[in-house]
Every structure is written in structure tokens, then in C-alpha cells.
Amino acid sequence: KAGVTQTPRYLIKTRGQQVTLSCSPISGHRSVSWYQQTPGQGLQFLFEYFSETQRNKGNFPGRFSGRQFSNSRSEMNVSTLELGDSALYLCASSLKESSGNTIYFGEGSWLTVV
């Protein structure tokens, strides 16, 4: 069974640009969440989607947005990129939205903003 797949793995963008990251969850998983990892702030929750609906949102500005498609695949978008957005963006999926379900993570997308 394939794990959580994230594309692209590495990318470099310029300040002011926008970026879209893609995530394919484990087959059968309907809940997808996104996290940002930086050396200074650690792992921070961005948002979670279930059945194409955003269920939870972290404390990030409106430049960060996401969506989930009917096949559970998800994308997150960051507009007007800032240097501080450089980070590892991790996507995770779980079977359903129950708190006890295990969340499985992808390998992440490394974003560098220059």
C-alpha cells in the first residue's frame, strides 16, 4: 500500500510568488492535514480537511490556503511568498477524522524562498 505522496519534493521560489503543493493520501484515507516545520517554530498545524471540508485551521495568515478534492487528494497554496515561508511542508492522512486515528505523514515538500 503506497504511503502519503507529496509533490514536488523540493522547490525554490522568489519572494512575492505563489506556490501550490500537492498531496495524495493513503488509499482509503479521507482526512488530510498539513503542517509546517521550521527550525525555529517546530511543527505547526496549518489545516485539516475531511470530505472536501476544512475542519480545523491553525494560526496562519490568509496567504495560506488549501483544498481537498473528491478523491481526497489535497493541495495547499501559499500566495505572496515571504522569506519566512521557507520550510518543510508536511502532509498527513488518516482514515477518518476521529481523534484516535493514526496520522501518517508524507516525506514533505521542501520550500525555499529567495
Added chain:
Amino acid sequence: AQSVAQPEDQVNVAEGNPLTVKCTYSVSGNPYLFWYVQYPNRGLQFLLKYITGDNLVKGSYGFEAEFNKSQTSFHLKKPSALVSDSALYFCAVRHGRSNDYKLSFGAGTTVTVRA
């Protein structure tokens, strides 16, 4: 608000010795607790979780963790560490209440196992 604390930034042990990575949590209600490991330039790998039941949870790669409600702790342990266990370890908590599904992570503990 829920939170997780990993009081040690780094843990250094010799191969073959016991390994303990500490975690304490603060959450109202019943916690769902998780441990993940991250190798360099990789994503997070699930090790184990506590939902309910037996306080001693066994997970992947010989790791186990003990849930202690009175001390609000969920320490990760391995009886005999390997050099390959050197990595970054994260403790995480999820609220046991519906409509609050995000994981809150600790700051992480870097484990170094020397040969």
C-alpha cells in the same frame, strides 16, 4: 489549550544502553498521545500511540511508551538502543474531544546513539 513538552533537547546514549525520551502533556479531558521519529531530510514516521487501555504501549522498532495519568507523562523507551535509532523524536497529543483533530507537537528531542 493542549500542549506537549519535551524537556530535553538532546539525549545521548551508548549503543546497547537503555534509551528514554521524555514527554509530558497538558490537555483537558482524555488525551490521545503519539510518538513519531524523523530521520534527516525525511518525513515523520509513526512509532506508537496511546488511546485507551493498557498503560504500556508497544510500537515499531522495539520502542515502547508508558502512559502515566497522574504525572501526565508519556515517556518513550527502548531497552537497548542502536546506532540507527539516532534521529529526531517528536511527542504529540490530540484532544479526545470531537471537532479538535489537530496534533500538537513537542519541540522534539534529538537522540544520538554512539557506537
